[in-house]
Amino acid sequence: MLTKAPRGTKDLFGDEMNAWLEMENIIRDLCRDFSYGEIRTPIFEHTELFQRGVGETTDIVQKEMYSFQDKKGRNITLKPEGTAGAVRSYIEQKMYAGIQPTRLYYITPAFRYEKPQAGRMRQFHQFGIELLGSDSPTADVEVITVAFELLKRMGITKVKLHINSLGGPECRKKYNEKLKEYLKDNLNNLCETCRDRFERNPLRILDCKNESCSVIVSNAPTVLDVLGDECRSHFEQVKALLDEMGISYIVDTGIVRGLDYYTKTVFEFISTDIGAQGTICGGGRYNNLVEELGGQATAAVGFAVGLERLMMVAEAENGKKEYAQYKDIFIGSIGDAAILKAHSLIYKLRQAGIIAEGDHFNRSVKAQMKYADKIGARYSMIIGEDEINKGKALLKNMNTKEEIEVSFLDLVNTMKSIL
């Protein structure tokens, strides 16, 4: 127990960590280019926020939340996704009073009690964006282009954009009736959860992972059949703009998304490369959420990308990255006085942004040089009593083996000029 991380969690370090940092840098550059500003909200929130925000009939709220009571008996939940917290903050911090639209992005751990498998963890990470304040189809497409561009910058090509429209509350009401009509003769063949959904939120049945349920709904009427004029025109404009931009998509009426809050456009980017957990990114418009959480009615659209899955897909396509270690300089030493000199020079170099290392083990000169090789030092210097007396030492190019004599006082400048 003591030396085993909890099931469904993972340590990140070494080359894998380097690959993650690179991915995060791509995300941050991307968000800068698209004018999204970072938001960091707490890892835990009041449980009620997710019950309301994610929805009572979702898998997340019904089965997956990490909830507990704190010492004062408050009901707390570790965030299972990023949107609820971001929207809570948008309302609480009165972001709606600033320049509109509001564009936010987050990179956050998320927690769901699920059966761990490839691409499905109990602690995972999401990158997500939210564009709040506009109901324009151009906003839907802007959000889609952020995800599309991310995949491009990650070198991922084996992925398809699936889009659908869930309509507004009116269309949804009409559709729920139509779907219930279609399902009512098959009610006994649905799973228990879906029988409950039949009354509370029949649309969610379309998203059931249960084989017998998906067979039943495969010929069900679709929301697109009942879209009202405004929602239909909105969806047409989304498609027209995607066409104009040359972004190809599949209209997929099976996309209803796991969360209750979606309206109008919904979309997923699905990998054709990694099988079961192929949905890398899911998003859509959620025009009712801000009001649902106690704010003024505010149109909004966003997505979330699972970073573990994004990484899996990038690696499946382009291989695991290896990061060669290198240091600018290794400074070794022989004798007590030299140790002091070496380490104080190392500190000076580091202050100047030069990657310097030394010996912490009192190793022999031979062992120190072996270490210098291992860490990929481009230059080395060994300081002994003689060098201290002269105030200078030989600086060796580890590649060409060329040596030049450099005074300690000039070392930082010399290194700066040759690197």
Ligand code: ATP
């Ligand atoms: P799925 O259908 O795979 O369960 P979801 O609908 O629950 O996904 P969302 O809530 O939309 O997923 O979350 C957005 C993205 O976060 C997913 O597309 C996926 O990439 C990632 N994700 C969701 N749950 C997990 C998890 N348990 N482990 C790793 N990544 C996850």
Ligand code: MG
């Ligand atoms: Mg899920």
